Amino acid sequence: MRWNILSNFVVMKTTLKEQVYDYLKNAITLGEIAPGDRLIEEKVSETLNVSRSPIREAVRMLEKDGLLNVNASGGVTVVSPTIDDYRHLYEARVEMESLAAYYAAKRRTPRELEEIKLFIDEMEREVADNDLKGMLQVNFGFHEAIVRASQNPFLTSMTLQLRGVNSFYRKAILEGNPAYMRDALKDHQDIYHAIKNQEQDHARQLMRHHIERDYQSFMKVVNK
Secondary structure: OHHHHHHOOOOOOHHHHHHHHHHHHHHOOOOOOOOOOOOOHHHHHHOOOOOOOHHHHHHHHHHHOOOOEEEOHHHHHHOOOHHHHHHHHHHHHHHHHHHHHHHHHOOOHHHHHHHHHHHHHHHHHHHHHHHHHHHHHHHHHHHHHHHHHHHOHHHHHHOOOOHHHHHHEEEHHHHOOOOOHHHHHHHHHHHHHHHHOOOOOOOOOOOHHHHHHHHEEEEEEHHO
């Protein structure tokens, strides 16, 4: 993803623990570390040439995101979501994110609206390049920008807690049906315009339809 284009809106990670967090998060969400795999601190330490301390801090952050499980003995494994987890994720997202779109249309600032538009512009480039990693990152950015634009801290907090399972869910959709991102891009453009025009009910309806279509696409992948 071309982060320089979004540099006015994306806060670049500077601390060591945040760099380790980003590295591990990308490795997990892109499948380089598979669901159910054990995370070995020594290996991460050697790969990144860092001490154990920032790794453990990053692990705690990823556990909070729902990407890692830490057992009583201290062992760390990547979560392995079930079909029920994905169904429960859909049930939560379809309500919370449609509500976020409603309030984003009502409350968004010019800066927040510009941020949403920049993610759409970037998504057009990633889709044209067929860049899976870029598409995943910008897709997350678009949805989270809308949630932040709702200006509801409780809604934002609850939605961000779904990041972990959501990352596996979106990756499964894109890997199973790469062409789906073109449909998703059209949905995103329509949602943006509804938010821009402050059409609150329409924005909520469009987001609900988008997430419902997400889930239908996921279930087609699963059934294959």
